[in-house]
Amino acid sequence: MTVPPHLSTRARAVRSSEIRDLLRLAERPDVISLAGGLPDPSGFPLDDIRSAADAAVSESSRSLQYTSTEGDKELRELLAQRHTAATGRHTTADDVVITTGSQQGLDLLARALADPGDVALVENPTYLGALQALRAAGIDTAGIPVDADGLDIAMLASRLDMVPAPRLVYTVPTFANPTGTTLPDERRRGLARLADHHGFLVIEDAPYADLRFRGSAVAPVATYSDRVISLGTVSKTLAPGLRVGWLIGPRPVVDAVVRLKQAVDLHTSGLSQRIVVHLLARTDWFDAHVATLAARYGERCCALRSAVDARLGDRLAITDPDGGMFLWATPRPGAAPIDARELLTLAIDAGTAFVPGDAFAAESTTHLAGSMRLSFATASSEELATAAERLANAVGQLDGRSRPKMSRGPLSHVR
Numbered sequence: 001m002t003v004p005p006h007l008s009t010r011a012r013a014v015r016s017s018e019i020r021d022l023l024r025l026a027e028r029p030d031v032i033s034l035a036g037g038l039p040d041p042s043g044f045p046l047d048d049i050r051s052a053a054d055a056a057v058s059e060s061s062r063s064l065q066y067t068s069t070e071g072d073k074e075l076r077e078l079l080a081q082r083h084t085a086a087t088g089r090h091t092t093a094d095d096v097v098i099t100t101g102s103q104q105g106l107d108l109l110a111r112a113l114a115d116p117g118d119v120a121l122v123e124n125p126t127y128l129g130a131l132q133a134l135r136a137a138g139i140d141t142a143g144i145p146v147d148a149d150g151l152d153i154a155m156l157a158s159r160l161d162m163v164p165a166p167r168l169v170y171t172v173p174t175f176a177n178p179t180g181t182t183l184p185d186e187r188r189r190g191l192a193r194l195a196d197h198h199g200f201l202v203i204e205d206a207p208y209a210d211l212r213f214r215g216s217a218v219a220p221v222a223t224y225s226d227r228v229i230s231l232g233t234v235s236k237t238l239a240p241g242l243r244v245g246w247l248i249g250p251r252p253v254v255d256a257v258v259r260l261k262q263a264v265d266l267h268t269s270g271l272s273q274r275i276v277v278h279l280l281a282r283t284d285w286f287d288a289h290v291a292t293l294a295a296r297y298g299e300r301c302c303a304l305r306s307a308v309d310a311r312l313g314d315r316l317a318i319t320d321p322d323g324g325m326f327l328w329a330t331p332r333p334g335a336a337p338i339d340a341r342e343l344l345t346l347a348i349d350a351g352t353a354f355v356p357g358d359a360f361a362a363e364s365t366t367h368l369a370g371s372m373r374l375s376f377a378t379a380s381s382e383e384l385a386t387a388a389e390r391l392a393n394a395v396g397q398l399d400g401r402s403r404p405k406m407s408r409g410p411l412s413h414v415r
């Protein structure tokens with residue numbers, strides 16, 4: 001069907017995705033998918049959510065009535081306390097806005113902080129939803145390379161010495177999507193220093209930070225500069241269906257975001273916010289719940305990593321994350337090349353799926369063509385071992401094929 005002429009230029013510019021179509025095939029019940037960034041549904045604390053929902057419904061004037069755009073005061077206070085504890089910066093409810101998932105925080109920030117044509121620097125590869133939000137606001141995105149420790153701060157610094165400073169730097173510094181890397185403390189301080197020196201704002205997006213299954217916590221980048229805006233969410237710790245996220249930042253940013261949000265949805269679901277209040281207020285329960293979840297992800301990470309390594313270790317280098325939901329596999333130098341998109345079609349036939357790395361490219365590039373994001377969050381350890389076996393079979397088939405060059409179409413809508 002041709003595009004109706006009454007659609008806006010912006011709507012027409014939103015591109016469809018061949019990857020999304022391919023991954024739809026991966027929804028077949030026989031496919032063990034490593035593609036989705038979805039939390040394990042068996043980790044949703046159903047009984048606790050049920051009692052929290054009961055409690056929320058009984059306070060109907062707070063949970064079911066219209067509420068303030070910035071969000072429930074008690075929830076903002078709880079989040080401010082957590083932020084103060086994590087960063088050592090005194091934070092109050094007035095520094096917090098509740099958003100409809102952190103995705104809405106990204107969209108509002110992109111529109112509040114930059115004008116069309118302004119530049120945002122992002123990790124390359126990075127979270128696609130951030131690229132979509134920035135680009136929808138007309139912001140030009142440019143990629144900064146990442147290595148095993150996340151954003152390459154030296155590369156960022158040398159770029160800043162050559163070209164005018166960007167408006168924004170967007171980063172997922174802890175257990176990144178898609179690479180799983182974590183920025184060490186020294187680089188966090190370096191990023192904060194650069195922000196202070198060059199005058200840009202940093203968006204620190206940390207949806208996975210609580211899901212640590214190894215090592216000790218690293219201080220948020222927000223610890224080191226007041227030019228940092230922190231994004232958080234309950235999507236990975238409680239349930240994404242609640243659609244409760246938040247943004248913590250300087251007062252003028254918070255005020256601008258609230259003004260924009262009024263026009264978008266008036267406020268985030270009051271019922272969801274009150275459910276989250278009842279769960280987060282039980283601090284010991286919440287921390288124990290997250291620890292259990294993280295331990296489960298840790299086991300699964302280990303199961304998938306060792307199974308892929310045992311079968312494909314000579315072909316693929318696989319990251320070894322301390323938390324989060326993702327492994328990142330890249331072709332070993334000198335090994336036969338892998339076209340990850342072509343491999344995906346074979347993998348789906350073999351009964352597994354992953355997201356090809358170039359789906360997360362911040363700019364047109366070929367260096368991600370052989371990379372893959374493998375999620376260990378949703379399948380059991382046994383299923384993950386089977387998925388690794390299927391992936392290895394698909395690589396075997398790929399090797400047996402003559403490989404015509406694939407066209408690289410646009411990518412979007414992968415979480």
Ligand SMILES: Cc1ncc(COP(=O)(O)O)c(C=O)c1O
Nearest residue numbers: 101102103127177233235245415
């Ligand atoms: C890095 C990153 N930021 C933000 C989001 C959006 O999460 P939410 O469910 O809070 O909107 C995701 C979801 O996968 C993500 O991976």
